[in-house]
Amino acid sequence: MSDTDSVTGAHAESGPAGAGAPAPPPTALYRVVIVVVLGTVMSVLDMTIVNVALRHLSESFGAPLETIQWTATAYTLALAAVIPVAAWAMARIGAKRTYVLALGLFTLGSLLAACAWDAASLIAFRAVQGLGGGLLQPVGMAMGMRVADRARLGRAMALLGLPILVGPVAGPVLGGWLLDAASWQWIFLINLPVGALALSLAARLLPKDAPRTPRTDRPRLDLPGLLMLSPGLALLLFGLSRGGERGDFTAPGALIPTLAGAVLAAAFVRRALTVRAPLLDLRLLRDRTFAAGVATLAPFTCGYFGSMLLGPLYWQQERGLSATAAGLLGAPVGLVVGTTMQIAARRVDRVAPRLLIAAGCAVGALGMALLAWQTGTPGVASWRVVVAGMVMGVGAGMTLMPTMTTASRDLPADRLAGASTALSINAQLAASVGTALLSVLLGAAGPDPAGFRLTYAVAAVLLALAVPAALRLPGERHG
Known part of the structure; x- marks a missing residue:
């Protein structure tokens, strides 16, 4: 076995159909998508709901906000620690078992978090959630890529990206309603029926894919x-x-x-x-398309996800609006991102990825520059800021899932688990770098119009830096 054939991903029974390989039936794709979307929506909603509830949790436990923020930090650290083992786990016990284990851990962590008696116990139980949540995305993505042939990969990735539409829009609203109508425990208890349904469907719908190699030949950790x-x-x-x-x-x-x-x-x-x-097959970067995809996503993810902290701060600190109002004003951007992503991820199966994704990066940078202009203008009409954010959202929808689809399309089936793991790590690191960078910039410049203008302008530059890498993506059509 050559170095480039070394396996860090799972041994799939089916994968993107290559030359002469039969395409899996569409029903197999939809079964996987149903389970993966349900599990991913649960984890994305949980993250956004908890972020909304931090101040409420601080008051409920009588703990400083700085301490309660560790409920978010502990989740992120556990997530980062477990993502690297995703590919090995799929190769060792199969993707289905790994995904069921991840769902079980996340649901158990949710139950334990609802039973927390102080800030320390809540932080510990959030880490348990993170261990499950860290496996859901890379394992779910790998399963989706396996059962979609190359002609339908864009459609599969569009469906797998549905949580990006639902989570940021529904999370703040659902979290606020649960806190007002019930109690903080329900921000975690809401995951139990969803988790139970996801586990039941996973057992019934996900294809069996236990490794067919002898136990002694399975990859060691x-x-x-x-x-x-x-x-x-x-x-x-x-x-x-x-x-x-x-x-x-x-x-x-x-x-x-x-x-x-x-x-x-x-x-x-x-x-x-x-x-x-x-543990992680970095030789994937020798594939020109995969390397170009990673190089495109790194600066774009850095600027896009890093800028997410700016909107709520602008509406609340600069414009004096409530958290609920800030969430509602951010909802149109989330809807535009999700809708555009559904269209673009399907179109990337039929158009040249280079043109679509490079255009998306440019539109996203334009929208972010418009946000810098509008937020830096005192007394600007709210609708102008929202429209600028929607332009940026169009660019994000044209870039994120289409780039992941293009980066993974031509990889052999036994490397898809490693590819999804690498993409997840890339996204997590880039988002963290962007959040830290833009936080420091805004803190140094001050949360005033000039500060928001500078910070959004830097985010626009980061999105623009993705254009050269996007121009290295394939220029031919796939369908």
């Missing part, structure tokens, strides 16, 4: 790589988030974990390029 990459990612994310919160990356509490995480990540990269079966 790259323990040295795991001990480098998982703590490295967690330390990087912790250092970046701490630096963003405090507006100072040179403080020991931010600098030391960031440097330690960077050293561990660098050590993992060296190991991954030299050992035969690493």
